[in-house]
Amino acid sequence: MIEFNDITKFFISGTVRTDVLRGVTFKVNKGEFAAIMAPSGTGKTTLLNVLGCLMKASSGSYLFEDQDIETLNDDQLSEIRNKKIGFVFQTFNLLERTSALDNVLLPLVYADVYPADADKKASRFLESVGLKERINYKPSELSGGQQQRVAIARALINDPAVILADEPTGNLDANSAKEIMEIFKTLHKEGRTILVVTHDINIARSAERIIYLKDGRVEKEEVLR
Ligand SMILES: Nc1ncnc2c1ncn2[C@@H]1O[C@H](COP(=O)(O)OP(=O)(O)OP(=O)(O)O)[C@@H](O)[C@H]1O
Ligand SMILES: [Mg+2]
Numbered sequence: 001m002i003e004f005n006d007i008t009k010f011f012i013s014g015t016v017r018t019d020v021l022r023g024v025t026f027k028v029n030k031g032e033f034a035a036i037m038a039p040s041g042t043g044k045t046t047l048l049n050v051l052g053c054l055m056k057a058s059s060g061s062y063l064f065e066d067q068d069i070e071t072l073n074d075d076q077l078s079e080i081r082n083k084k085i086g087f088v089f090q091t092f093n094l095l096e097r098t099s100a101l102d103n104v105l106l107p108l109v110y111a112d113v114y115p116a117d118a119d120k121k122a123s124r125f126l127e128s129v130g131l132k133e134r135i136n137y138k139p140s141e142l143s144g145g146q147q148q149r150v151a152i153a154r155a156l157i158n159d160p161a162v163i164l165a166d167e168p169t170g171n172l173d174a175n176s177a178k179e180i181m182e183i184f185k186t187l188h189k190e191g192r193t194i195l196v197v198t199h200d201i202n203i204a205r206s207a208e209r210i211i212y213l214k215d216g217r218v219e220k221e222e223v224l225r
Helices: 044-051 074-084 100-111 118-128 144-156 174-189
Strands: 002-013 016-028 033-037 059-064 085-088 162-166 193-198 209-214 217-223
Touching: 002 044, 016 044, 016 217, 033 174, 044 162, 044 193, 074 085, 074 100, 085 144, 100 118, 100 144, 118 144, 144 162, 144 174, 162 174, 174 193
Parallel strands: 033 193, 033 209, 085 162, 162 193
Antiparallel strands: 002 016, 002 059, 209 217
16 A cells, blocks of 8 residues: 655755655555654654655655555645545644534545535544534534544545554543544554554554654564554
């Protein structure tokens, strides 16, 4: 599903060059739940931005469903982002004045596909993350954990090929974090492909496999189950 071969990424700020990814190689298979583990500030978000086609690598090859991402134009990249990838962020990224239901529906608006049963589908996903009673609440009326559940339901609405999560529990207390990881485990059992990047080993341990990054490269992989 995902194949990273010797991916590098550097940034230039003024005269300073920062090499963040220095040759990252790994694969994620369809149906897998993998975690990428790296300390703070060492390139997790950068890696996820490349994975999510939000940013191009400086060099190396990236295959997504056997398609060479390097060869695609901006329209093709946004098509992949909108239809194939569900994003979950550390800060939830919900629209403030908008109900949980409409937040979940938002990706459909961007993707230009609006099935007749969209509302029903969105309600069903909100129900599946335990928010049946909250579908008309706005983000400010929800707890952090509940907001992240809305974000997960939003990530599911397009039936993405993969869910990419960047420190999805970084802003949550231990209990809510555990509940969110249980939701990811359930989604994985249902057959979804999930990739979480985190600096927290307890979060990474929810996955089946941990890919450890060090100094911009894969240091080792650990298979947990
Ligand atoms: N657009 C950019 N321009 C210049 N440098 C950048 C840019 N984006 C990231 N960096 C640098 O790349 C490095 C890695 O940043 P990144 O956000 O990927 O780390 P992270 O592992 O996600 O950190 P955190 O755990 O704090 O979220 C940092 O040193 C950062 O300053
Ligand atoms: Mg980050």
